[in-house]
Amino acid sequence: MTHTRIMLLGAPGAGKGTQAALLADKLGIPHISTGDMLRAAVVAETPVGLEAKAVMEAGKLVSDEIVIAIAGERLAEEDAGKGFILDGFPRTLAQAEALEGVLARIGSGLDCCLAFTVDSEEVVQRLLKRAEIEGRADDNEETIRERMRVYDDMTAPLLAHYEKRGLLVEVPGRGTIEEVSEATIGALAGP
Ligand code: ADP
Numbered sequence: 001m002t003h004t005r006i007m008l009l010g011a012p013g014a015g016k017g018t019q020a021a022l023l024a025d026k027l028g029i030p031h032i033s034t035g036d037m038l039r040a041a042v043v044a045e046t047p048v049g050l051e052a053k054a055v056m057e058a059g060k061l062v063s064d065e066i067v068i069a070i071a072g073e074r075l076a077e078e079d080a081g082k083g084f085i086l087d088g089f090p091r092t093l094a095q096a097e098a099l100e101g102v103l104a105r106i107g108s109g110l111d112c113c114l115a116f117t118v119d120s121e122e123v124v125q126r127l128l129k130r131a132e133i134e135g136r137a138d139d140n141e142e143t144i145r146e147r148m149r150v151y152d153d154m155t156a157p158l159l160a161h162y163e164k165r166g167l168l169v170e171v172p173g174r175g176t177i178e179e180v181s182e183a184t185i186g187a188l189a190g191p
Contacts, residue, residue, distance in 0.1 A: 003111035003188055004029055004083025005103070007090070009158055010116030012147040013123035013130070014173045015180055019116070020087035022181050023188075029083035032074050034067050034091075041070075057137050059146035061091060061154060068098040075102055091155045096162075113162040114187055116173035116180070120148055 004027060008016040017033060024031035038056060041049030048070065052062045061067075071089045074080065090096040103109050124144055131139030138147070162168040169187045173180055 005108060005111045006084070006188070007086040007099075007110055007113050008088075008116065009113055009155070009162070010173060011118060011120065011123050011151045012144065013127040014116040014118045015177070016087050016116060018177055019180060019184050020085045022177075023184060024085045026185070027083065027085075029085060030077075030079050031085050031087060032071065032080065032089070033087040034062075034071055034089040035087070037070050037074065038062060038067075057143070059138055059143035059150065061150055064092055064094045064098070067091070068095055071095075071099070072102045076106075081106075090158065093157060093161060096158055110162075110167055112169055112188070113158075113167045114184060115159055115162075115168055115170050117170055118173035122174070124148065 008020055010016050020031045038052050042053045055062050090099050127139055127144045171183050171187045
């Protein structure tokens with residue numbers, strides 16, 4: 001059976017968001033992106049959005065407390081009961097532990113962690129291109145480099161965390177969207 005409780009890991013610009021959307025569509029399960037939820041909160045000027053705005057624009061991480069709360073609430077919704085694609089969460093070891101707690105309470109756990117591997121200069125170039133097209137507030141060169149640093153310091157340790165638990169599957173993030181999508185589906189199907 002194909003896994004349905006999936007998290008995606010990878011540097012900013014590794015293609016997580018694109019692949020998460022394609023996979024969610026294919027498997028008929030929700031795409032849960034903390035980045036998208038936080039951007040929506042910023043636009044709606046909710047208390048969370050007001051607190052997160054400057055942090056996000058600087059390329060830093062929003063507090064574990066806020067992110068764990070919004071991800072936890074979303075995972076408790078009914079549609080996530082049959083599975084989910086987590087995109088951008090967890091991003092710290094504390095978030096990974098909190099996620100384990102949330103899932104244990106509903107009697108489940110992650111099926112797998114798909115890690116997209118890409119060359120860091122290539123992702124910087126991809127993000128600069130996206131900045132021109134989408135004009136995201138955090139897609140300028142200085143912020144992009146900060147997000148890469150934050151990824152290396154805070155998020156990359158999750159690779160070993162999931163490897164130890166036997167959940168890590170690496171997917172080469174190079175190539176076209178279609179090629180990476182095929183590799184992703186192949187990785188989920190197992191060897
Ligand atoms: P990217 O993967 O391109 O950096 P995201 O859309 O996943 O973009 O996230 C954008 C920003 O939202 C992050 O730089 C961070 O400030 C904030 N954010 C998203 N998810 C988390 C998280 N799990 N923990 C802390 N901050 C987060």
